[in-house]
Structures are given as C-alpha cells and as structure tokens.
Amino acid sequence: MTTTHSTTPRVALVTGGSGGIGKAVVERLAKDGFALGVHYAGNKAKADAVVEEITASGGQAIAIGGDVADEHAMEAAFDAVETAFGGIDVVVNAAGIMVLAPIAALDLDDLDRMHRTNIRGTFVVSQQAARRVRPGGAIINVSTSVTRTQLPTYGAYVASKAAVQGITLILARELRGKDITVNTVAPGPIATPLFLEGKDEATIANFAKATPLERLGEPEDVAESVAFLAGPARWVNGQVLYTNGGLA
Template sequence: MTNKRVAFILGGSGGIGKAVVEKLIEQDYAVAVHYAGNKTKADTLVETLVASGGKAISVGGDVADENQMISAFDVIEAHFGGVDVVINTAGIMKLSLITSLDMEDFDLIQRTNVRGTFVVSKHAALRVRKGGAIINFSTSVTRTNFPAYGAYVASKAAVESLTLILARELRGKDITVNTVAPGPTATPLFLSGKDDKTIESLANAVPLERLGQPSDIAETVAFLAGPARWVNGQIIFTNGGLA
C-alpha cells in the first residue's frame, strides 16, 4: 500500500512509455511498468527506479487480452492499494501502402492499437479512483495523412473516437479521459525502417526543426495526469507545430 498517487503505464519499459515512467517518478508517483514481451527490460527499469528511492513494480500482459489486463489491475491494486492514472502508450506500427499491406499485419495493428486500447480503457474506467486520469495515445498523422500510414492511422483515429466518447460516459466520476497525439518523435518505433533522408525531412517539417524527444511527450502526459483537471475529452497534439 502507498499514499502516493499511483500510475499504470502500458508499454512503460521503452520509448515514450519509459520517459513517462521516469517523469512521473520525478513527480513522486508510484508506478506500475507494463511489458508485453520483454520482462527483463521492465524489471531492469524497475530495479533502477527502486534503487533511486522510487516505488515501482513491473506488470506483464497482452493489452488486447481482457483477462490478462484484469489480472494486471488486480496486481497493482494488491500492491499499491489502487490506481489513479492509466497511460496507454502500448502500440505497434507497420508502414505500407494500402494496396500492398498484408491483411495479417492489418489485423495485428488493429488488435493491439484498437482492441488493446478498448480493453485497457474499459478496465481503467472501472478501476481508476476519483480524481484520476486515463490517457490514450494517437498520432499527429491522423491530421497530416502521410502515405503508407493507412492502417496505423485507421487504428489511431479509432482511439481518438473511443477516448472522446469515454470522457462523456464517465460524467460525474471526476475522471478525465484524453488522448496525446505526438508528432515525429525519436523512438525505436518511429525510427524503425526509415533512412536518414526520411528522418531529416520529417524533422524539417516541424517549425521547431527537430524531432520530438520522448521527454517532450512525457511533459504533456504528466500535465494531463496531474494538474490538468479542466482538460477532458481532448486530443492534445504534441508535435512542435507540425501542420
């Protein structure tokens, strides 16, 4: 049990998720670091956080498997006494023109990004304590409409709609529900499969003329997780001004 505010970060062992974990630890949260497949990576992060005086545990599970997510919430509640903030950074991205996308890849993207967000949001809505927050993740490409992002953007557009509806369904619960939509951000997920020219072009498309860093996104998440009690049912484009 803990008197600290408790955050459950899905996909918390790498990329944006890891930056969010570290930011919330700085702000005196207790954290549950979720992993889907790489238990060692999550456990190593937790060990580092605990050694520095933080309160952290690792929790595994497939975000699209409802029973596994129920078990994950059970573990967190048993260890910390409850959960206040759920942040779902977990997701996959496979780039392909719509005409050449393998439909098995399409199904995998939708299972993780849409079903996974639905499952996590459903049980977050049932478990998060009064004064809490649910934060999902989309992408700025839902507005820029870059080629080859069709299946990924379709999944994230669904996440945006789900978030806006859930915010209204939780009327009277004092729980905010928002989506963060990053622009080009230097994570392994974003950089994978892109050559230097493509990365430079995307960085230059931003008025600030750089890629976002995971820490940039974590700042927005921390705001929505804590002080932003009047921000609800919104999509926050955290992208340096990408049009």
C-alpha cells in the same frame, strides 16, 4: 484548525512502459512521486531494469506483463497494481505497434495485428480503467499527429489511432460525474525505435525539418504532456493534445 496531507503516493499504470514513449512516461511520473505499474508485453528484463532504476532512486514500482488485448491478462495486471499500491489513479495507454505500407500493398495480417494491439488493446485497458480509476484520476491514451497530416503509407496505422481518439472522446463523456478525465496525446515524429525503424537518414531529416522547431521530438517531450494531463490539467477533458512541435 489543522490540515493533514496524505503521504500516500498517487498510482499510475503505464502500458508499454518498458521502452520508448512509455518508458519516458514512467520516468517522468516517478519524478512526480507516482508509484508505478510498468507494463511490458514480452521483454520482462527491460521492464525489470526500469523498475530497478526507479526503486534505486527511492521510488516505488512493479513490473507487470501481459497482452493488452487480452481482457483476462489486463484484469490481472490491474489487480496486481491495486494489490501492490492500494488503488489506481492514472492509466496511460502507451502500448502500440506500427507497420507502414501503402493501403494497396499492406499485408492484412499486419492490419489485424495493429488493430488487435492499438484498438482492442486500448479498448480493453480503457474498460478496466473506467471501472477502477479513483476519483480525481486520469486516463490518457496515445494516438498520432498523422491523423491530421495524412501521410502516405500510414493508412492502416492512422485507422487504428483514429479509433483510439474516438474511444477517448466517448469515454470522457461516459464517465460524467466520476471526476475522471480522459484525453489523448497525439505525438508528432518522435525519435523512438518504433518511428526510426526502416527509415533512411534523408527521410528522418525531412521529418525533422517539417516542424517549425526543426527537430524530431524526444520521448521526454511527450512525457511532459502526459504528466500535465495526469496531474494539474483537471479542466482538460475529452481532448486530443497534439504534441508535435507545431506540425500541421
């Protein structure tokens, strides 16, 4: 008896894939042989550069734009990936925005912007993923460890990311029988522009010291967790994986 192995690559769509954690995830999944849909919200040049990097190394990737909170744009994004590569196996929701301020002082327009991208965007993309991801696939959302550490000024951001975790836990159970896992990665302090913006050196140093490993995380640290959930972790489902260097 002979066994044949498919040479067709698995396919992943990564929202926010042109920078920060999303870019690291794209690069890590490319190393695992995935064909990639690299999503961007506004900076096509950055997404094109990531695609060029992957294809130059012998991989497969396309850039796709659109507002994650717009269901029509995301339907078109999923269509584009399926047309290019024949289907979708993994969806990573890495797109997100963060505005920090005390609850008493936060501009409500900023609250609405975070909720649109972080909650509605995750919901819209998850909805498409639930309809389209192939059996054996995975849906991976990105939250934050501040849902546990409860730092001041993070109230609105944590509210949006706690919703992401809630969506994850429900969707994992709604997809019973589909052979699709749904999990959330909750990073600690990661050295990305999103995290570093507006923080002085003393604040950044305090964040680094807060973990037992006494450093900030790197986007690649989070990408390793995503690759685990996207690949071998078939018995991990409906969970929040705190990727934070031991932060409480």
